[in-house]
Amino acid sequence: MDPTLPLLTTLTDRSATGVALAIGRLISTGTLAPGDKLPSIRAVADELGLSPTTVSESWRILQGHGAIETEGRRGTFVRGPRQGAAPGRYWQVPVDPGTFATDLSTGTPDPQLLPPLGPILSQVTLDLPVTSYLDAPVLPELGANLRMSWPFEPELLTIVDGAQDGLDRLVQALVNVGDCVVVNEPAFPPLLDMFDQAGARVIGVSMDDEGCCPESLSAALAEDPVVFFLQPRAHNPTGITMTKRRAKQLASLLETTTLTVVEDDHSADVSGADLASLGQFLPERVVHIRSFSKSHGPDLRLAAVGGAAAPIDTMVRRRRLGPSWSSRLLQQVLLNMLHDPETCAAIDRAQDEYLRRRRSLVEALAARDIAVGGDAGLNLWVPVIDEQNALVVLAANGFGASPGEPFSVAQGTGSPHIRVSIGAVDDGIDELADVIARAATTPRNGPRS
Numbered sequence: 001m002d003p004t005l006p007l008l009t010t011l012t013d014r015s016a017t018g019v020a021l022a023i024g025r026l027i028s029t030g031t032l033a034p035g036d037k038l039p040s041i042r043a044v045a046d047e048l049g050l051s052p053t054t055v056s057e058s059w060r061i062l063q064g065h066g067a068i069e070t071e072g073r074r075g076t077f078v079r080g081p082r083q084g085a086a087p088g089r090y091w092q093v094p095v096d097p098g099t100f101a102t103d104l105s106t107g108t109p110d111p112q113l114l115p116p117l118g119p120i121l122s123q124v125t126l127d128l129p130v131t132s133y134l135d136a137p138v139l140p141e142l143g144a145n146l147r148m149s150w151p152f153e154p155e156l157l158t159i160v161d162g163a164q165d166g167l168d169r170l171v172q173a174l175v176n177v178g179d180c181v182v183v184n185e186p187a188f189p190p191l192l193d194m195f196d197q198a199g200a201r202v203i204g205v206s207m208d209d210e211g212c213c214p215e216s217l218s219a220a221l222a223e224d225p226v227v228f229f230l231q232p233r234a235h236n237p238t239g240i241t242m243t244k245r246r247a248k249q250l251a252s253l254l255e256t257t258t259l260t261v262v263e264d265d266h267s268a269d270v271s272g273a274d275l276a277s278l279g280q281f282l283p284e285r286v287v288h289i290r291s292f293s294k295s296h297g298p299d300l301r302l303a304a305v306g307g308a309a310a311p312i313d314t315m316v317r318r319r320r321l322g323p324s325w326s327s328r329l330l331q332q333v334l335l336n337m338l339h340d341p342e343t344c345a346a347i348d349r350a351q352d353e354y355l356r357r358r359r360s361l362v363e364a365l366a367a368r369d370i371a372v373g374g375d376a377g378l379n380l381w382v383p384v385i386d387e388q389n390a391l392v393v394l395a396a397n398g399f400g401a402s403p404g405e406p407f408s409v410a411q412g413t414g415s416p417h418i419r420v421s422i423g424a425v426d427d428g429i430d431e432l433a434d435v436i437a438r439a440a441t442t443p444r445n446g447p448r449s
């Protein structure tokens with residue numbers, strides 16, 4: 001008999017999480033060493049009288065957490081000390097810079113549409129000395145400015161190094177191995193990678209043109225999730241914006257639960273759509289993230305996180321052990337930009353231009369019988385017959401785009417799409433629409449000759 005099996009017979013929690021935690025303990029106490037082979041799923045299931053599905057779910061949890069790895073037919077092994085993260089979905093999205101004449105694979109803003117930083121930088125002076133590493137992490141004037149324009153009264157507000165940093169810190173603060181998390185689907189690939197690394201069980205909530213579907217959220221809530229992540233507007237990749245009516249419906253479903261809601265407003269001031277926030281209904285349970293990357297500049301690396309005190313406080317306290325705060329010099333730059341009329345005008349112009357580009361391409365595709373939904377943001381979620389063949393056709397014409405697969409919660413389950421970002425599309429819309437239409441209709445067995 002496999003020597004690990006007797007060690008598991010004292011198990012009290014017989015759920016997938018319980019089995020995962022028991023194996024995790026055997027690993028962390030050194031009873032199981034790196035390189036040790038685990039018994040087969042079938043052997044564990046037989047020995048413990050559990051279903052193979054439960055055991056396989058625990059293996060998945062441990063794998064997501066980086067504690068074990070499966071090497072095909074050789075079996076499953078305890079992993080060595082943590083190395084760099086395994087390549088996840090995120091790395092499948094962007095193409096190598098310079099590969100294509102026009103790269104539409106990244107959701108980054110058009111550098112030509114960012115407000116100029118030069119005049120702002122020349123005015124920046126920071127009179128606040130750093131007196132302690134425990135100083136307040138937010139410049140008081142910036143905090144006051146953001147509170148005034150927040151979609152609801154935040155109990156706590158802090159600044160982090162971009163929305164993605166905020167998501168990462170919140171996942172670490174809120175999600176434990178085996179926890180169930182809910183996310184709008186399609187989902188932001190790095191966020192799915194973060195869930196995998198946290199060892200979470202992930203449930204996708206489907207979307208229609210008003211946002212997350214209430215029926216789908218309601219089914220997900222039955223799994224007792226700890227947190228619900230959503231993008232309230234200009235959803236990446238679909239461009240869908242949650243309506244006020246939908247926000248109200250979702251809030252009434254969430255009212256009877258205790259889960260935390262995290263809203264990622266990643267395009268904020270250049271979204272091109274009004275914001276409806278669940279925080280307007282459930283302020284004590286919503287954490288709202290506002291990024292300044294696409295509007296003010298990705299290199300500021302700044303986002304604000306405001307809302308429910310408990311999760312934000314956990315995140316801020318944990319951060320004290322690391323970098324403590326985001327550069328207050330950059331916070332001062334942001335504050336000056338928020339006050340500067342020319343910067344505000346440049347951001348308004350950028351928002352209009354992104355909307356124009358998006359609408360022109362959507363209309364040009366509609367004229368070619370390709371229906372693309374959503375109404376805002378930098379991305380188009382284009383239905384295709386075959387993702388890889390569509391990407392090949394685009395590449396042959398000098399365009400790079402992203403495969404849709406990394407945006408699926410469960411790999412291989414989404415309908416085929418590609419994501420086309422419009423940051424780099426300032427003209428040539430008709431020519432681009434011709435190529436996308438050809439790419440989208442290329443059949444599974446390859447480009448037509």
Ligand SMILES: Cc1ncc(COP(=O)(O)O)c(C=O)c1O
Binds near residue numbers: 162
């Ligand atoms: C959904 C979503 N969240 C977060 C980010 C990253 O934002 P930031 O640059 O503020 O880290 C992006 C970037 O495109 C995004 O699409």
